[in-house]
Amino acid sequence: MAANDQTAPAALALDNVDVAYHGDIRILRGLSLEVRPGLITGIIGPNGAGKSTALRALYGLLKPVAGDVLIDGRTATGLPPWKFIEHGIALVPQQRSLFNELSVEDNLRLACWSFRRDRRRIEEALERAYAQFPMLRDKRRDLAGSMSGGQQRFLELGRALALRPRVLLLDEPTAMIAPRVSADIYDFISGLPAQGITVLLVDQNVRQCVRIAQHLYVLELGQNKVDGSAHAFQEDSGLRDLIAEWVDYRIDT
Amino acid sequence: MSSAIETRDLTKRFGGLVALDGVNLQAGAGETLGIIGVNGAGKTTLMNCICGLYRPDSGDVFVGGERVTGRPPHVIAHHGIGRTFQVPRVFRKMSLIDNLLVPVLDRAASDSELVGRAEAMLERMQLIELRHNYAEELSGGQQKLLEMARMLMPDPAIVMLDEPFAGVHPVLCKFMIERIEETARAGKVVLLISHDLTSIYRLSSRVVALNQGRIIAEGGVDDIRGNPAVIEAYLGT
Numbered sequence: 047m048a049a050n051d052q053t054a055p056a057a058l059a060l061d062n063v064d065v066a067y068h069g070d071i072r073i074l075r076g077l078s079l080e081v082r083p084g085l086i087t088g089i090i091g092p093n094g095a096g097k098s099t100a101l102r103a104l105y106g107l108l109k110p111v112a113g114d115v116l117i118d119g120r121t122a123t124g125l126p127p128w129k130f131i132e133h134g135i136a137l138v139p140q141q142r143s144l145f146n147e148l149s150v151e152d153n154l155r156l157a158c159w160s161f162r163r164d165r166r167r168i169e170e171a172l173e174r175a176y177a178q179f180p181m182l183r184d185k186r187r188d189l190a191g192s193m194s195g196g197q198q199r200f201l202e203l204g205r206a207l208a209l210r211p212r213v214l215l216l217d218e219p220t221a222m223i224a225p226r227v228s229a230d231i232y233d234f235i236s237g238l239p240a241q242g243i244t245v246l247l248v249d250q251n252v253r254q255c256v257r258i259a260q261h262l263y264v265l266e267l268g269q270n271k272v273d274g275s276a277h278a279f280q281e282d283s284g285l286r287d288l289i290a291e292w293v294d295y296r297i298d299t
Numbered sequence: 300m301s302s303a304i305e306t307r308d309l310t311k312r313f314g315g316l317v318a319l320d321g322v323n324l325q326a327g328a329g330e331t332l333g334i335i336g337v338n339g340a341g342k343t344t345l346m347n348c349i350c351g352l353y354r355p356d357s358g359d360v361f362v363g364g365e366r367v368t369g370r371p372p373h374v375i376a377h378h379g380i381g382r383t384f385q386v387p388r389v390f391r392k393m394s395l396i397d398n399l400l401v402p403v404l405d406r407a408a409s410d411s412e413l414v415g416r417a418e419a420m421l422e423r424m425q426l427i428e429l430r431h432n433y434a435e436e437l438s439g440g441q442q443k444l445l446e447m448a449r450m451l452m453p454d455p456a457i458v459m460l461d462e463p464f465a466g467v468h469p470v471l472c473k474f475m476i477e478r479i480e481e482t483a484r485a486g487k488v489v490l491l492i493s494h495d496l497t498s499i500y501r502l503s504s505r506v507v508a509l510n511q512g513r514i515i516a517e518g519g520v521d522d523i524r525g526n527p528a529v530i531e532a533y534l535g536t
Contacts, residue, residue, distance in 0.1 A: 222338060
């Protein structure tokens with residue numbers, strides 16, 4: 047089980063990575079960050095800082111123009127996303143990613159595509175998702191699109207966890223979710239390390255991200271402005287100053 | 300004098316989620332109203348309620364003093380409201396010219412006059428060379444320009460832009476900012492949603508900050524910068 051071992055290599059890392067869009071616009075500039083095993087690592091930053099881009103690079107959805115992506119300290123640069131899944135890394139993207147016209151259970155079954163002939167493993171995966179979120183079992187025959195936004199988000203989490211990932215990447219998991227349900231989602235994420243699941247959380251809900259993360263990166267203009275213990279950010283005034291800077295937006299672009 | 304656009308106590312719920320919670324705003328000719336807020340604050344829902352894509356649960360929308368609440372989108376459009384979407388909704392399998400002609404098909408003007416206007420509009424958006432290409436051949440940023448051009452064709456008095464700069468190349472962003480400034484100078488009301496505060500601060504005569512469906516701050520750019528309620532909203536819950 048992944049423990050919080052400072053000497054172990056990062057479960058997933060970017061090493062001096064540049065990512066460019068349209069060929070010439072560098073969104074990430076020499077970005078290095080580590081997803082440490084057994085912890086929740088948080089990434090916050092103003093809009094356009096490169097948070098989602100970093101996440102996409104960490105999952106093989108974008109290929110860096112320079113630098114490396116590392117899985118357990120070994121180069122994984124240029125691997126396609128499905129290879130990341132084989133390495134036990136799962137992503138829950140910010141945008142809804144369900145098949146609305148399929149049932150809850152069929153959405154979960156689709157996640158099992160890579161072992162689709164292994165009936166026992168599929169049943170295990172479904173059980174795992176239902177055990178995490180009993181509500182999904184009750185609604186297993188309902189169309190995914192008929193559920194509320196919060197329930198859909200739980201289905202996406204259940205689908206990612208059905209594959210028993212070691213590392214879960216989350217992109218703004220509570221965007222567009224009612225506040226009451228958001229609290230449940232953050233509680234759930236907080237408990238993942240105890241299940242042996244390492245988490246990388248990209249979030250614009252700064253307060254919650256800082257509350258549940260142990261390690262924190264603050265991105266600005268594709269670079270690390272802060273790389274440190276989230277604990278150091280707990281006192282509110284430091285955070286407030288940081289956000290005041292974002293809202294004032296006099297950062298040189 | 301009544302405002303060009305006004306909402307009164309506009310409220311919209313999705314199940315347990317209150318997306319808009321009693322929003323009152325108004326804007327007059329020549330004004331650019333910036334609308335900011337974190338994801339889920341209610342910005343796009345506000346535009347959807349104004350243009351008739353959503354029917355508000357309560358409250359009203361007035362265009363030029365006339366109540367249009369609950370009318371279908373095409374009727375509201377005829378009151379002089381145009382809008383664009385965060386992900387542009389162009390007619391992909393139609394040429395650029397044809398895209399521009401769709402919203403003015405019912406006008407009395409002759410075909411040659413309408414085509415002339417469409418060509419002038421494409422000229423202004425620097426898309427004229429591509430006028431016979433399919434819209435799907437354009438880059439994402441160019442599709443946003445085309446959508447803006449199409450929206451401007453019926454000469455609406457009120458223009459609503461939803462994240463016009465998202466995912467757009469910086470050079471094209473600059474061009475788009477100039478077109479928006481031009482639109483406001485022409486006396487139109489501009490409602491602008493953007494996450495990019497730099498462009499909001501540059502373009503807006505007034506800014507409204509939304510959080511969890513409510514207006515939490517309103518005023519000039521300097522009232523918003525450093526506003527404690529806005530900072531609090533960006534901190535999260």
